[in-house]
Amino acid sequence: MQEQEIIQQTIAFVKQTLAGAEAGHDWFHIERVYKTALTINASEKADNLIVSLAALLHDIADSKFNNGDETIGPRIAGEFMQSLNLAPEIIEHVQQIILNMSYKASLGTVTFHSHELEVVQDADRLDAIGAIGIARAFTYGGFKNRVLYDPAIPFVENMSKEAYKNTTAPTINHFYEKLLLLKDLMKTAAGKAMAQQRHDFMLNYLDQFYKEWDGKS
Numbered sequence: 001m002q003e004q005e006i007i008q009q010t011i012a013f014v015k016q017t018l019a020g021a022e023a024g025h026d027w028f029h030i031e032r033v034y035k036t037a038l039t040i041n042a043s044e045k046a047d048n049l050i051v052s053l054a055a056l057l058h059d060i061a062d063s064k065f066n067n068g069d070e071t072i073g074p075r076i077a078g079e080f081m082q083s084l085n086l087a088p089e090i091i092e093h094v095q096q097i098i099l100n101m102s103y104k105a106s107l108g109t110v111t112f113h114s115h116e117l118e119v120v121q122d123a124d125r126l127d128a129i130g131a132i133g134i135a136r137a138f139t140y141g142g143f144k145n146r147v148l149y150d151p152a153i154p155f156v157e158n159m160s161k162e163a164y165k166n167t168t169a170p171t172i173n174h175f176y177e178k179l180l181l182l183k184d185l186m187k188t189a190a191g192k193a194m195a196q197q198r199h200d201f202m203l204n205y206l207d208q209f210y211k212e213w214d215g216k217s
Contacts, residue, residue: 130198
């Protein structure tokens, strides 16, 4: 099977599987991460098939929507790739990327590293910041019925993986507990350059948010 056919079948599978998914983790999120990963990889020159498959399959069963089970996503992705008769080393590599690319995974012990992981991880993190990142944060906060902001609830620095997974804090806290930290976690040159502009946009947004909260603007 040619690479383009593999990718097209993967796109069709992901679209079908994520039909009706929460808006911040739906097909459009996958599509953005996929396109951004290809943009980054144009200069990084990692394995294009592995980057494409990992970007397309990385949220096929996000643990936050599956009772915290971090094994479901890699398993479903693996079963799908096996149905395409892909080489075992490709399947294993993609599964390891899915298992290790999330922000919460980085709060624990990460033993797997690859160039392809860096490309896809940067692409996914870029979709969590900037204008779309802000929209996704409040979409998920609404999905979980979280308050926008509560000055009486301070954000938590240096959260553990378990604390991060179990937080119910206001959405604004999420900026300080994750989103504003992502710029400095980028691995690729292209990812770092794209992250800076999106990071600055979030800072400007927060400045405006607090002015409006205090009735000053």
